[in-house]
Amino acid sequence: MITSILFDMDGTLIDSEPLSARAWRQAADALHAPVSDEMIRSFVGRPIKAIMDMIAEKLGSHEFADTLYADYRARKTLIYDQELELKPQVAESLPALKEAGFRMAVATSSRREITLHNLERLGILDYFESLTTGDEVENGKPSPDIYLLACKRMEAEPAACAVIEDSIxxxxxxHAAGCPVFMIPDLTQPDAELRSLCTDVLPDMSKLLDAIRRQNA
Known part of the structure; x- marks a missing residue:
């Protein structure tokens, strides 16, 4: 029986992934860094340490990776301040899920200060009982660490905690944490193998409450 819902943030609650990809592309172009669009897509859902290691391996220098990341952060902050919005149906779905009695939390690869800023700025922070962030676990997604910690903080078994995700x-x-996963694709559509790891794949957040009720029936 699902009693709690653990939401990813970027690409699931907030429409940040296209904005983040644009900031990476602008920073890479400005510094003439050979960072492809495919590589940028592979960053989705990963913690920043893993991303920096990937960039350093590609560019051959942690120092240059740090420079690229600093440029990206500055561009992303400006773009987010001007354009960041909630994903479709999030504003309507969160109160409906709360009214239905589900406990809610966030488990995101973003750092805590960024998570707090984004959720508060967009007016949805108070819906969540806990936040688990990428700077609190040793191994980021796709490792199960962050969802296992989020379940522990909710004092619930993984089987009772639905995970809402957009990324591979x-x-x-x-799935590795043992949670039922409901995918709402953002930049990447799931292939057959990824679908097999999901309890359901939904077109948008408005379908989530009914999907969880079906699973609980």
Whole structure:
């Protein structure tokens, strides 16, 4: 029986992934860094340490990776301040899920200060009983660590905690933790193998409450 819902943030609650990808592309182009669009897509759902290791391996220098990341952060902050919005149906779905009696939390690869800022700025922070962030676990998504910690904080078994994800790495993380995973695709559509790891794949957040009720029936 699902009693709690663990939401990823980027690409699931907030429409940040296209904005983040644009900031990476602008930073890479400005510094003439050979970072492809495919590589940028592979960043989705991963913690920043893993991303930095990937960049350093590609560019051959942690120092240059740090420079690229600093440029990206500055561009992302400006873009987010101007354009960041909730994903479709999130504003309507969170109160409906709360009214239905589900406990809710966030488990995101983003750092805590960024998570707090984004959720508060967009007016949804108070819906969540706990936040588990990428700077609190040793191994980021697709490792199960972040969802296992989020379940522990909710004092619930993984089987009772629905994971809501948009990314390949996030789906793998939730599934490895033993949680039922509901995917709402953002930049990447699931293939057959990824679908097999999901309890359901939904077109948008408005379908989540009914999907969980079906699973609980």
């Amino acid at each position: 790495n996030g789906v793998r993380s939730g």
